[in-house]
Amino acid sequence: MPGLQQRLKRRADAATSDSSDSLAPLLTHLSCWSQLSWPLLQKIASCAVRDIQSGHVSDTLEHFARLGSSGALPQNMLRDFERILPDPTLPAAGLTIIPVKAKNARGWKPCHQPFFWPHEWFAALYRGYPIVFTDKLVGGSEAKLQKFWQVMLGSPLCHPVSLEERADFPAKAIPICIGGDGVPGLGVGKSWQRGVDVWFWYSLLAPSSSMGTYWLITAIWGHLLVDKTNVNTKKHVLKKLHWSFMALLEGTWPTRDENGRRLHNVPTGPLAEGWYCVPVLTSGDLDWYSKWLGLPHVSTNHPCLGCPCSKQQIMDFSTNAEWLDLMWTAEAWLLANPLRSWLFRLPGMSTVNVVRDYMHNKHIGTDQCMYASAI
Numbered sequence: 001m002p003g004l005q006q007r008l009k010r011r012a013d014a015a016t017s018d019s020s021d022s023l024a025p026l027l028t029h030l031s032c033w034s035q036l037s038w039p040l041l042q043k044i045a046s047c048a049v050r051d052i053q054s055g056h057v058s059d060t061l062e063h064f065a066r067l068g069s070s071g072a073l074p075q076n077m078l079r080d081f082e083r084i085l086p087d088p089t090l091p092a093a094g095l096t097i098i099p100v101k102a103k104n105a106r107g108w109k110p111c112h113q114p115f116f117w118p119h120e121w122f123a124a125l126y127r128g129y130p131i132v133f134t135d136k137l138v139g140g141s142e143a144k145l146q147k148f149w150q151v152m153l154g155s156p157l158c159h160p161v162s163l164e165e166r167a168d169f170p171a172k173a174i175p176i177c178i179g180g181d182g183v184p185g186l187g188v189g190k191s192w193q194r195g196v197d198v199w200f201w202y203s204l205l206a207p208s209s210s211m212g213t214y215w216l217i218t219a220i221w222g223h224l225l226v227d228k229t230n231v232n233t234k235k236h237v238l239k240k241l242h243w244s245f246m247a248l249l250e251g252t253w254p255t256r257d258e259n260g261r262r263l264h265n266v267p268t269g270p271l272a273e274g275w276y277c278v279p280v281l282t283s284g285d286l287d288w289y290s291k292w293l294g295l296p297h298v299s300t301n302h303p304c305l306g307c308p309c310s311k312q313q314i315m316d317f318s319t320n321a322e323w324l325d326l327m328w329t330a331e332a333w334l335l336a337n338p339l340r341s342w343l344f345r346l347p348g349m350s351t352v353n354v355v356r357d358y359m360h361n362k363h364i365g366t367d368q369c370m371y372a373s374a375i
């Protein structure tokens, strides 16, 4: 039996050898349990090797290692992490008054709702985060933007905008999608679950995942929406969104509010030195299109977004089906829908710009059968 000092030395040596090789086992473990992608594993390993070879440990890395009292207090990690971040230059959410349901005589009350206005966000990204602006809005290079418009200009999606009349087109025109979705907010999976209706926008040239490219506008409790003839939360919100997206399309700071009243003490001139955004698509699911955009609901007699066919005609898949000649063009749909949603009052937007929701055009349970519950 070795003596105490020998045992202590052996333990210290073991600890040293563990710590000198602690990253590789951790990365292996995380990757094998699908918690870390292979490209990210390679990137971390490559950075670690470079740091080790340079013999320099940065103060930031040491700070990361000490987060939450070196891991002992995980609840403090976010706080500690935020301490080394620079102050953000992105705009705070602007508060706008919208009507929401209330238990009073008239059934609603005004409420301050936060919005990240797209035109403000766009200007702030250009000013404070030029790399993010180029990467996530322009798509990495202006050549990619030019290529997009070369391909898209023949499409019916871009027809009514008269973009070519603008002298700065297409060099500074970023194509965007405006979208929304209802997501569980409170009591997920419970009988009293409350949903949140979320609005967002993103550049069609954005290269990476949704999480890194969608810009949040607002999130509104679905059960608080007022739907009366004279007070309607959705119309209120959409009119305001229209105002912000018009500023984004024009590429200049708005001088008037959504009701035409002059704004005072606000920035004027270009948002981003001539850059602007062109709404090309709107995305959501079938429920969203009906609820927020006033498009036909799937359970009605005329359920189609693409033509005015009936629910009997829609099931005709023959080559001489009646609906083939009824497909909407942008002009025909705009003429037939003068009281359309504010979103479709943006230049160039109509039912032909609605992303078709293939996910909900089948019974979702069929996925389970097709993939044999393998997922």
Ligand SMILES: [Zn+2]
Residues within 6 Å of the ligand: 304, 305, 306, 307, 308, 309, 314, 323
């Ligand atoms: Zn149809």
